[in-house]
Every structure is written in structure tokens, then in C-alpha cells.
Amino acid sequence: MSNFAYDYIIKYIIIGDTGVGKSCLLLQFTDKRFQPAHDLTIGVEFGARFVEVEGKKIKLQIWDTAGQESFRSITRSYYRGAAGALLVYDITRRETFEHLLIWLEDARQHSNSDTTIMLIGNKSDLESKRVVSYAEGEAFARQHGLFFMETSAKTAENVEDAYVDTAKDIYEKIKQGVFDVTNEGTGIKVGSHLQSGGGSLPINVNGGNNNCC
Structure with a gap:
């Protein structure tokens, strides 16, 4: 697929404690492989992949953030302009689940x-x-209005669905006019395919979100 043949670019961010598998989830999705020994992420790492939603070619730009507290001020700047977020915990480490509320409050603030x-x-x-x-995971998600899924970056179980289902919800918001796609601060950029007449832009009925990136 040509880099120029996409309808939208959507920015994602992956957040959560150190060691929950954020980098492995990114690598499994973008490269279809699992790397058991992975260095701690310093600041942020980046990956990208195309997916198709309702016939639209969408490029996901994914920012994998460091979980250490010392990098929190850096990673906060990447929250801005993210249309999608994966909030990750490790089902074998309860403290990573108990810290979810801190991450969620951070995400919703920034x-x-x-x-x-x-x-x-x-x-x-x-x-x-x-x-x-x-x-427990399902209940937390329901309480805070989140989607929920369990995954394995090692076996690839549900990894594809986690990214694609998030993209489907974002695209539904685009169609409904929730996002102002003319404002890149929303984390969505219209591709040259639509700009050149390859498709029609949705009408923004709500005025969009004008948060700056």
C-alpha cells in the first residue's frame, strides 16, 4: 500500500506501568513478532501500520510511552493530539492494575x-x-467508560482486535462529526487520498475539539 493512499492518519498512545508489555504489544501489531527481552522504553518509541475500516485505509501512528515516573513529564506531551489510547496493565501484577486510575486521570487531563x-x-x-x-478488568472499564480486552503480546491473542476495534470507534466518531478532522490537534489527519477527491469528508456537526496539539 502506498504511503500516499490512505484516507486518515490516526494517532495512538500506549500508556501504563513499566513492564506491562506496552512495547511488546506495539511490536506484535506492527511487526507480527514477540521479543521476550525488551529494553525499557526511554521516553517514547514509535510504530505505524495500515488497517482498513469500512473500506477506508487508515494509518495508525502509535507512540509507546515509558512507564517510569521519571519520564512522566515527557510522556504527558504525547497525550495531546492522541485520538486513541491503549491503557495497559499486567494480569499477573496487581500493582499495575491498582495504578490504572492514576494513568487514566493523567490521560483525561492531558x-x-x-x-x-x-x-x-x-x-x-x-x-x-x-x-x-x-x-475485575471488565468492571473497571465499565465504571470508567472504557473499552476492554485481554491480550497476549506473546501469542498475539486479541492484539489485532485491540488496535482495530479502537480505530473502528474513532472512525465512527469521525462519521458522526465528533472530531474536527481539519484540526490535527484531534489526533486525526486527513490523507491525500481524500484531499485529492478519493472520498468525501464527513461533515463536522459538533464543531469538533479544538485542543491544540
């Missing part, structure tokens, strides 16, 4: 109010070491 957030319980392949139940 990102767009319309950002789609998917809660991810990662490492579902380690069922014998599970300390956070599926029901």
Missing part, C-alpha cells in the same frame, strides 16, 4: 476529551500466574 480509550489486560497467556480476574 488528552482530548473525545479520545477513545481501550483498557488492555496483557499477558493472558500466563493464566497460571493471574492475580487480576477478567471480571
